Amino acid sequence: MRHFQRYIYATKNYSENLKELRAKRLEKNKTHVLSQEERVFFSRLLGTIMAHHNEDEGSVGTSMHGVTAREQVFSFSVQGEDDGPSSHTVRFDDPTAKFALPVDSEHRATAFKPFSFAKPHMRAFHLGWISFFTCFISTFAAAPLVPIIRDNLDLTKSDIGNAGVASVSGAIFSRLAMGAVCDLLGARYGTAFLLMLSAPTVFSMSFVSDAGGYLSVRFMIGFCLATFVSCQYWTSVMFNGKIIGLVNGCAGGWGDMGGGVTQLLMPMVFHVIKLAGATPFTAWRIAFFIPGFLQVIMGILVLTLGQDLPDGNLSTLQKRGEVSKDKFTKVFWYAVLNYRTYVLFLLYGFSMGIEMTINNVISEYFFDRFQLELHTAGMIAASFGMANFFARPLGGYASDISARFFGMRGRLWTLWILQTSGGIFCVWLGRATSLPIAILSMMLFSVGVQAACGAIFGIVPFVSRRSLGLISGLTGAGGNFGSGLTQLIFFSSSKFHTADGLSLMGIMGMIFTLLVAFIHFPQWGSMFFGPTSDEKKSKEEHYYAAEWTEEEKRQGLHEGSLKFAENSRSERGRKAASDGSSPSTPPENGNPAHV
Amino acid sequence: MCTPPFISNIKSQQTKAYSSSLSKYSDSRISMAIHKSLFASLLICLLFQISHGATKERLFSDLEKGALEVTAKPSREGVLDAGIDKLSITWKLSSTATKEAEFTTIKVKLCYAPVSQVDRPWRKTENELFKDKSCPHKIITRAYDKSPQSFEYTLERDIPTGTYFVRAYAVDAKDHEVAFGQSTNEAKSTNLFSVQAISGRHKSLDIASICFSVFSVLALLVFFVNEKRKAKIEQSK
Numbered sequence: 001m002r003h004f005q006r007y008i009y010a011t012k013n014y015s016e017n018l019k020e021l022r023a024k025r026l027e028k029n030k031t032h033v034l035s036q037e038e039r040v041f042f043s044r045l046l047g048t049i050m051a052h053h054n055e056d057e058g059s060v061g062t063s064m065h066g067v068t069a070r071e072q073v074f075s076f077s078v079q080g081e082d083d084g085p086s087s088h089t090v091r092f093d094d095p096t097a098k099f100a101l102p103v104d105s106e107h108r109a110t111a112f113k114p115f116s117f118a119k120p121h122m123r124a125f126h127l128g129w130i131s132f133f134t135c136f137i138s139t140f141a142a143a144p145l146v147p148i149i150r151d152n153l154d155l156t157k158s159d160i161g162n163a164g165v166a167s168v169s170g171a172i173f174s175r176l177a178m179g180a181v182c183d184l185l186g187a188r189y190g191t192a193f194l195l196m197l198s199a200p201t202v203f204s205m206s207f208v209s210d211a212g213g214y215l216s217v218r219f220m221i222g223f224c225l226a227t228f229v230s231c232q233y234w235t236s237v238m239f240n241g242k243i244i245g246l247v248n249g250c251a252g253g254w255g256d257m258g259g260g261v262t263q264l265l266m267p268m269v270f271h272v273i274k275l276a277g278a279t280p281f282t283a284w285r286i287a288f289f290i291p292g293f294l295q296v297i298m299g300i301l302v303l304t305l306g307q308d309l310p311d312g313n314l315s316t317l318q319k320r321g322e323v324s325k326d327k328f329t330k331v332f333w334y335a336v337l338n339y340r341t342y343v344l345f346l347l348y349g350f351s352m353g354i355e356m357t358i359n360n361v362i363s364e365y366f367f368d369r370f371q372l373e374l375h376t377a378g379m380i381a382a383s384f385g386m387a388n389f390f391a392r393p394l395g396g397y398a399s400d401i402s403a404r405f406f407g408m409r410g411r412l413w414t415l416w417i418l419q420t421s422g423g424i425f426c427v428w429l430g431r432a433t434s435l436p437i438a439i440l441s442m443m444l445f446s447v448g449v450q451a452a453c454g455a456i457f458g459i460v461p462f463v464s465r466r467s468l469g470l471i472s473g474l475t476g477a478g479g480n481f482g483s484g485l486t487q488l489i490f491f492s493s494s495k496f497h498t499a500d501g502l503s504l505m506g507i508m509g510m511i512f513t514l515l516v517a518f519i520h521f522p523q524w525g526s527m528f529f530g531p532t533s534d535e536k537k538s539k540e541e542h543y544y545a546a547e548w549t550e551e552e553k554r555q556g557l558h559e560g561s562l563k564f565a566e567n568s569r570s571e572r573g574r575k576a577a578s579d580g581s582s583p584s585t586p587p588e589n590g591n592p593a594h595v
Numbered sequence: 596m597c598t599p600p601f602i603s604n605i606k607s608q609q610t611k612a613y614s615s616s617l618s619k620y621s622d623s624r625i626s627m628a629i630h631k632s633l634f635a636s637l638l639i640c641l642l643f644q645i646s647h648g649a650t651k652e653r654l655f656s657d658l659e660k661g662a663l664e665v666t667a668k669p670s671r672e673g674v675l676d677a678g679i680d681k682l683s684i685t686w687k688l689s690s691t692a693t694k695e696a697e698f699t700t701i702k703v704k705l706c707y708a709p710v711s712q713v714d715r716p717w718r719k720t721e722n723e724l725f726k727d728k729s730c731p732h733k734i735i736t737r738a739y740d741k742s743p744q745s746f747e748y749t750l751e752r753d754i755p756t757g758t759y760f761v762r763a764y765a766v767d768a769k770d771h772e773v774a775f776g777q778s779t780n781e782a783k784s785t786n787l788f789s790v791q792a793i794s795g796r797h798k799s800l801d802i803a804s805i806c807f808s809v810f811s812v813l814a815l816l817v818f819f820v821n822e823k824r825k826a827k828i829e830q831s832k
Binding site for chain 2: 147150151152154156157158189192193196197199200203204205206207209279280281282284285286289292293295296299300303313364368371494497498
């Protein structure tokens, strides 16, 4: 009976309410297209009428729910309004009205305000990149103090080199596992687990008394570099695809700065502790407490201030129906089958890998070669890592700009140019015999190689849509692999002077950068070849849909990939704009997980 | 590599050129930045000059060998402990010395024996004096005296583990080395002594490190368990 009464009420008020809305619309906009309010009104009306026909309690519109325009309306949207999740504006009674930033329908932020700490988006961004920054500080904390540590522990050059290799090797595995951990526990716990379980390894530097202990502790500390993955995962769930490139570039670059800051921080802390009265061989051990404290503090901040997802924490949201997760075996299979994964693995190994190697060796190099004070050498070494603040976002930006004009070919050439010039300046650094030239070449080298890192992650999102997370993770692991390899070959034995090692590493980097020429997309071409002439294969849809089996396509699971393919037409460069077939903005959901 | 007067000429010319071209834009900030960067590069050049001084071409092989007779006697047998054991060092003018007139100061240093330099390029012996890193630890610096000198040296606590000998450089008024004498032979194989460094570890440090580690792990577990409990309570509601 109640239903019927409401039905009458709704239809009675129908004419008055609608007349008002129509008058307002004609007066203001002078159009026959229904206004937003009218459309919502009709949808609610429809809901109420449907409910009348529906005997069940609790179905849509059975109560007064929705009629008074103050309750939350469930999804009964009128057809034709659907133009993509990220283009929806906030509905006026949406709970998203409580977010400080504009959000899309998934509640991911569509604006990036670096100076804000608003919950939950910007807060997640800051917590994420600072955690990653802290872990970089811990991993490379030993590097500027090596001149002291090598005397205390009686290390040989091979010991130091091997420890450097160990410090980056652990992360190869932890970065691969981190994606799964974030899926299971949420980004917040992933980050906090890593920070707070690796803090004891940092503190355990105080126990080290020989080369073996030193190596094992540096290996264990190195595991925390997987915060790269958790940081990028966290920003990917918090920020919309249109701006995720910039957000991830900033988070990655500012986190990488930790490798530079540590070269400044540790000698300063060491110096202060020495002034306070400790002998050098004790002071460096006490200095390691600082990165340890930072990690514990960040871990607690992440747990108390952070939030897994825009709507809340994972454990509280887990009972609501989450989107069904893709099967790991399938994601793994398509990542492994794609040859571009391996090319990017190696390329990142010689951009990020070289950067991490330099973080480990450059302070000692300046200390020994130019007879500088420990903190002077640290200052110079720090400026290498600090260039990340603008260099990495710059690389991503350059990649995006070149894509606007030349499409994917532009991205590939940008990457090649940046990484090769990084290699050239690395060779120059090794050859430099005077301090000013060495510093100049190091700065140019740092910009080249760090911008190349940013440029690589301008390409990674287009390699696969289905396996994006895993490919990003594999690329990230490639960075650590490259670092371990270059340290092992060039900086672990007395075969080369460190200076020669630098030059040879630069040459090796340039050789491996030639692999960029092998990245070929059937729909966009490569550095030297155009897109394939095959009618079917030159469509973006074909490339991205090829990752789904016929069965899955029938179930419609590949819809996201198709949408992505349509938006990725911007990678054709200016031709796409002249075709008029798509907007020239970067694809939505385009660059989620720069892992 | 860089000569300051030349640079300052360039600088004044460049600043004039820059000022005239910038007066159009009248942006004092850009010119300030350029002045600052030129000044900074000039400073770096100066630093480089200072750090190298004028010792660039002086070679170890040019120094007079055996001008001083140096002995270094450890206070006890076996491996010495840094920070505890002593060396009694004596030095006097050798009868074969010829450049005695130039001696103003004697610098006594602790040097690495070849066995401690293996696979450690930061302790390498180089002929150019400014590059040579085999004698980094200063023991004592004294004005030159004709009579035999001696000194009781307690091994510093930052001396690393290794095998050592003692060398005394005779330095002239311009702070250039002219001669030396060492407690071992030319092949650096006799009269060497071994030192064991301090470990640098302390019990209090160990305890502090354990405490903080335990705190870190416990804090994480407490948060985790707490949240799981709250989620369960909310679910059962």
